[in-house]
Amino acid sequence: MTLPAIPLRLAVEDELSEHIPRRILSERDTRYDVTAVYRGRGFGYLRKHARAFNRSATAAPFLLLTDLDRSDCAPTLIAEWLGRPRHPDFLLRVAVREAEAWLLGDDSGLKAFFGARGGGRHDRPEELPDPKAELLRMAWSARRELQERLVRRDRRSGRLAQGPDYNGALGEFVARHWSVSAASSRCRSLRKLICALDGLEARHGSR
Numbered sequence: 708m709t710l711p712a713i714p715l716r717l718a719v720e721d722e723l724s725e726h727i728p729r730r731i732l733s734e735r736d737t738r739y740d741v742t743a744v745y746r747g748r749g750f751g752y753l754r755k756h757a758r759a760f761n762r763s764a765t766a767a768p769f770l771l772l773t774d775l776d777r778s779d780c781a782p783t784l785i786a787e788w789l790g791r792p793r794h795p796d797f798l799l800r801v802a803v804r805e806a807e808a809w810l811l812g813d814d815s816g817l818k819a820f821f822g823a824r825g826g827g828r829h830d831r832p833e834e835l836p837d838p839k840a841e842l843l844r845m846a847w848s849a850r851r852e853l854q855e856r857l858v859r860r861d862r863r864s865g866r867l868a869q870g871p872d873y874n875g876a877l878g879e880f881v882a883r884h885w886s887v888s889a890a891s892s893r894c895r896s897l898r899k900l901i902c903a904l905d906g907l908e909a910r911h912g913s914r
Contacts, residue, residue: 722874764797774805808838812890821849
């Protein structure tokens with residue numbers, strides 16, 4: 708007998724942050740039905756509405772994915788955002804330090820996708836002070852078509868900056884090439900998201 712899909716709403720910072728949970732869900736044995744997505748309004752919007760999302764999880768499961776960025780640690784961020792007990796079906800997960808670290812967890816996949824000539828191995832991408840800067844450095848060596856979408860050099864500062872289709876290009880990598888298993892072996896915060904999904908599925912009788 709085929710079990711019904713688990714309905715799930717997503718709240719994410721941007722397009723790239725939506726691709727990541729969708730890819731993870733696609734590899735689960737349990738089926739999910741993403742019924743709504745709240746995205747593109749940034750960190751501040753997610754923080755402002757976290758308590759409302761928590762309350763709404765009484766009706767149906769909710770996954771909020773945000774970046775740790777400059778916060779001290781994920782438990783502190785979660786406590787500050789909620790200020791009250793978290794509903795079991797509200798999965799508030801934090802990428803340390805940002806979603807790009809999870810992509811660097813599959814650095815061999817990234818290099819193959821980029822056709823990059825350089826870039827070292829990232830055994831502990833969550834410990835990098837600026838994972839996005841490291842990913843941009845790798846993208847600078849990507850094949851030309853991808854490089855132009857992903858990265859540009861700021862004329863004033865000379866620093867590498869996000870290109871015009873950064874989220875779209877990396878979204879293609881996540882959807883088609885990213886190895887969740889490789890990345891989770893190196894990223895503890897990603898493993899925590901996967902464990903949270905295990906728990907959700909167990910509560911909803913889907914495992």
